Amino acid sequence: xxxxxxxxxxxxxxxxxxxxxxxxxxxxxxxxxxxxxxxxxxxxxxxxxxxxxxxxxxxxxxxxxxxxxxxxxxxxxxxxxxxxxxxxxxxxxxxxxxxxxxxxxxxxxxxxxxxxxxxxxxxxxxxxxxxxxxxxxxxxxxxxxxxxxxxxxxxxxxxxxxxxxxxxxxxxxxxxxxxxxxxxxxxxxxxxxxxxxxxxxxxxxxxxxxxxxxxxxxxxxxxxxxxxxxxxxxxxxxxxxxxxxxxxxxxxxxxxxxxxxxxxxxxxxxxxxx
Ligand SMILES: [Fe+2]
Ligand SMILES: [Fe+2]
Numbered sequence: 001x002x003x004x005x006x007x008x009x010x011x012x013x014x015x016x017x018x019x020x021x022x023x024x025x026x027x028x029x030x031x032x033x034x035x036x037x038x039x040x041x042x043x044x045x046x047x048x049x050x051x052x053x054x055x056x057x058x059x060x061x062x063x064x065x066x067x068x069x070x071x072x073x074x075x076x077x078x079x080x081x082x083x084x085x086x087x088x089x090x091x092x093x094x095x096x097x098x099x100x101x102x103x104x105x106x107x108x109x110x111x112x113x114x115x116x117x118x119x120x121x122x123x124x125x126x127x128x129x130x131x132x133x134x135x136x137x138x139x140x141x142x143x144x145x146x147x148x149x150x151x152x153x154x155x156x157x158x159x160x161x162x163x164x165x166x167x168x169x170x171x172x173x174x175x176x177x178x179x180x181x182x183x184x185x186x187x188x189x190x191x192x193x194x195x196x197x198x199x200x201x202x203x204x205x206x207x208x209x210x211x212x213x214x215x216x217x218x219x220x221x222x223x224x225x226x227x228x229x230x231x232x233x234x235x236x237x238x239x240x241x242x243x244x245x246x247x248x249x250x251x252x253x254x255x256x257x258x259x260x261x262x263x264x265x266x267x268x269x270x271x272x273x274x
Contacts, residue, residue: 001108001145001244002029004255006036006237007175008066010201010208011044011228015051018200020262021235022058028268029239032108033061035147036237037175038085039068040201044208044228046071049078052085062086062103064115066151066176067123069097088117088151090131100135102143109244110143116161118152118176128157129164136168144170144247147240151176155195162193170242170249173197178207180236180256190248198236198256205229233259239274 004025009018022034038047038055045068052075055063063085070076079085079097087097101113114135116128132148139146146169150161158174165172167189174181180198187193199208206214209226217224234256241251253274261268 001032001105001111001242003033003035003111003145003147003171003240003242004029004031004237005147005149005171005173005197005240006034006200006235006255007180007197008037008040008178008199008201008208010040010178010199011042013228013230013233014199014201014208015041015054017233017235017259017262019054019058021257021268022060024262024268026059029271033103033105033111034059035062035064035111035113036060036200037064037066037149037151039064039066039151040199040208042072044226047075047085048072049074052078056084061105062101062111062113064113064149064151064175066115066117086113086115088115088125089135090116090126090128092126099131100138102139110145112139112143112146113149114146115149115151118150118154118157118161120152120154120157122153128161132161132165145242145244146170146247148172150174153177155181158195162187162191166191170247171238171240171252173238180254182254184238184252184254186249186252190246190250192238192240192249192252194238194252194254197238197254198234200235200237202229202231202233204231239271
């Protein structure tokens with residue numbers, strides 16, 4: 001199963017690029033599944049039902065979120081209807097949404113998606129290790145391909161989850177910091193990992209927001225709205241190959257593509273060029 005996972009989609013610039021890129025990449029790279037983190041899709045914070053539908057329409061199979069999951073409260077009715085968007089598994093049972101997504105992937109069978117939050121420098125949440133064990137126990141045995149989004153601030157939290165799940169899931173991919181790391185790897189037990197896959201959005205700012213506003217707040221402590229930045233819009237993620245019989249990852253490649261690579265008359269790069 002060939003899976004493209006895209007990091008945090010930030011605002012209109014991120015949505016515009018993802019909507020252009022996903023149909024092209026699905027075809028050009030013969031993708032079986034596309035999973036995205038969409039916690040920042042609505043002006044940098046949250047996801048609306050309308051943006052959710054736009055993502056589904058361009059060929060996104062599954063969506064992970066994070067600490068911004070409930071910023072747009074009208075998403076809750078969608079969260080209660082579908083398991084193709086997952087809430088952090090270590091949020092309380094009372095928090096709306098499914099902790100496990102089982103996505104049908106045509107003739108390839110199924111892909112399970114789970115999201116879990118780290119505990120360092122973030123809102124207090126339940127133990128991520130106990131939570132992930134509870135969710136993994138619910139996955140039917142025939143479903144071998146399992147993708148875990150570890151949404152955390154600290155690199156150590158992400159490595160802890162990678163080592164904890166080593167050999168038990170197909171991939172552990174980091175989100176939330178919006179900055180891609182260069183440590184993609186596959187363990188001898190067949191689990192792919194990248195500490196953070198980066199974001200889909202404007203890089204001419206501070207993790208997707210306008211530099212002047214974030215700096216002003218950091219320097220003066222006076223609250224100000226963090227508008228989404230513009231310019232240097234990039235698509236960041238990871239491309240995985242997973243053996244659907246065993247659930248083991250056989251390849252992971254970092255994906256970093258520019259907006260100009262998706263212009264109307266431009267063919268996206270071939271897989272060998274990544
Ligand atoms: Fe984010
Ligand atoms: Fe986040």
